Amino acid sequence: MxxxxxxxxxxxxxxxxxxxxxxxxxxxxxxxxxxxxxxxxxxxxxxxxxxxxxxxxxxxxxxxxxxxxxxxxxxxxxxxxxxxxxxxxxxxxxxxxxxxxxxxxxSVSSLAPFSFGFYKKYGWELYVEYKQYTIETGLFPQRKEIEGKVSREAADIPLLSRLYEAYASRYNGTLHRSEEWWKNTLKNSKKGYTAVYYGQDGEAVGYILYEIKARVLHVHEMVFENEQARQALWTYLASHDSMVEKAVLKAPMDDTLPFLLSNPRIGQEIVSYFMARIVDTEAFVQQYAFAPTAQGTRLTIRLNDPNAPWNEGDWNLSVTADGKGTMEPVKLEEGAQPDLSCDINTWSALMMGYRSASELNRFGRLAGSPEAAEQLHAVIPQRQTYLMDFF
The missing domain is CATH 3.40.630.30 (Gcn5-related N-acetyltransferase (GNAT))
Incomplete structure (x- = not known):
């Protein structure tokens, strides 16, 4: 072999x-x-x-x-x-x-699983879900008179990339897209039309990628910098009401669209999507932006990772008051127990921001005292996970 x-x-x-x-x-x-x-x-x-x-x-x-x-x-x-x-x-x-x-x-890897159970055996863990909306045209957000304009135009990759990166960087787990990635995306998985919203000052502040098939409006992406941009893009989509019967689109789990509708009884499905795994916990933590605290934090963590033995064992996690972290191997005294312990799956879900330390401790996935879990919870910024791509 x-x-x-x-x-x-x-x-x-x-x-x-x-x-x-x-x-x-x-x-x-x-x-x-x-x-x-x-x-x-x-x-x-x-x-x-x-x-x-x-x-x-x-x-x-x-x-x-x-x-x-x-x-x-x-x-x-x-x-x-x-x-x-x-x-x-x-x-x-x-x-x-x-x-x-x-x-x-x-230091980190992700994949789209054919079987969640299969990849869990090797340390990958679910890290992102998304909402899929199915909205009949009669339930679209109400049209609003918005200053500025929505322009249907040829895809301008630098412009789209600027808007996308500003939006994507607000989440954990989104991709940074290269120009090659953009070209492949627009040619294959998200082909169709592009519409851009320009505010009153002429600056682009939102876009949609979409196509229309069999009287269904498939919105591949909706990216907006503010609520006015979202309203303008929905007003543009509502102008297709004579052509389509419904729209189908994805949104992050923190999306508030149903609350903003006069009738929120639209189709909503939560879809379990990609898995992620920390490859090198020492390098991952060193780059991580922890939350600043008054005095800093120091905890001992025991990780179980038989498929990547360099992650296995006891570690000192130190986070300074200004949010800089290090993960250093430590040898505990005989009989001593770490503050917290878990497998690499749990550690990955935690550090990606998919689940909090307090939740994982309560679920029994992060062993240790609730007080230690709260200390860890306090230094990990809460940020929604999301992914708009597939590979």
């Missing part, structure tokens, strides 16, 4: 496996387009006698966490031929890329 990066010559084997596992097919033309964009250095495979048995991709990305940009490894394209499954190939790949990410300065 050989575990290695793919090479250019492995392209056809990789595509054949992906088509089989994810049940799609490429035309000859599409296959050649994929060949041009193939990045073998991002794909890892398990080979037996030079035959590809399983593979996964690690996409180098950046993620917003507590107002800072983290290098993040996006796991995608995890696939195995059925005759080679349940041999531990994917487990070996996951453990290997965890070490690879750590060695390359990546």
């Amino acid at each position: 050989e575990l290695r990066n793919l090479k250019l010559d492995d392209f056809d084997a990789s595509v054949d496996l992906s088509q089989y596992a994810f049940q799609y097919s490429l035309t000859a033309e599409q296959r050649e387009e994929h060949r041009k964009s193939f990045k073998p250095e991002q794909v890892w495979g398990v080979f037996e006698q030079n035959e590809l048995e399983a593979q996964l991709t690690v996409i180098p990305l950046e993620m917003h966490i507590q107002g800072r940009k983290y290098a993040m490894g996006g796991i995608a394209g995890v696939a195995s031929w059925p005759e080679h499954r349940r041999r531990g190939n994917v487990a070996q790949l996951l453990r290997h890329v965890l070490l690879h990410m750590k060695e390359n300065g990546i």
Whole structure:
């Protein structure tokens, strides 16, 4: 058995496996387009006698966490031929890329699971949900006369990127989008129309990406800097009432749209979405923006992480009064117990801001005294998680 990066010559084997596992097919033309964009250095495979048995991709990305940009490894394209499954190939790949990410300065990873239970075994944990609204046209927000204008126009990536980054950085877990990412997004997953709201001063303060299919208005993204921008964009969408029967859109869990409607009885679904995992807790904590406190905080934390043993063991978490944190390994005296202990799944959900220390302690996921959990709770800023992308 050989575990290695793919090479250019492995392209056809990789595509054949992906088509089989994810049940799609490429035309000859599409296959050649994929060949041009193939990045073998991002794909890892398990080979037996030079035959590809399983593979996964690690996409180098950046993620917003507590107002800072983290290098993040996006796991995608995890696939195995059925005759080679349940041999531990994917487990070996996951453990290997965890070490690879750590060695390359990546301290956090995320993925879209085919099975939450499967990836929980390797330390990933649910970190983000979103609301999906289905709103009949008669229940749209009321039209309002708003100063400024909404303009339907060709996508201006620098302009959209500026608005998106300002919006995305308010959340934990959103992606920082490169120009290449924007181009792929607009070409593939969020193709359609772009409309931008310009305020009275002529400055852009919101946009929507949308398409209309079979009398349904699919809003891929709605980004706004203030409530006036949201109202203007909804007034624009309401002007499609003769063309569509309903709108479908996603929103973060802290979105307040139903409260703002005259009739809030719209379709709402909460969707469990991506999972995240801290790859290197020492590096992750060093970059983290903790909340300032009067005197600083010092706690001992015991982490359980058999798939990334460099995270395993007892640690001193120190947070200075101005919010700078360090995580240093410590050897406790015989018989001594840490202030708090948990597995890497729980630690990841906590540090991503998906669940608070107090909640996790109450649920039994974060062992230790409620007082110690409250101390930890006090230094982790409360910030909503969200993700507007897929990979």
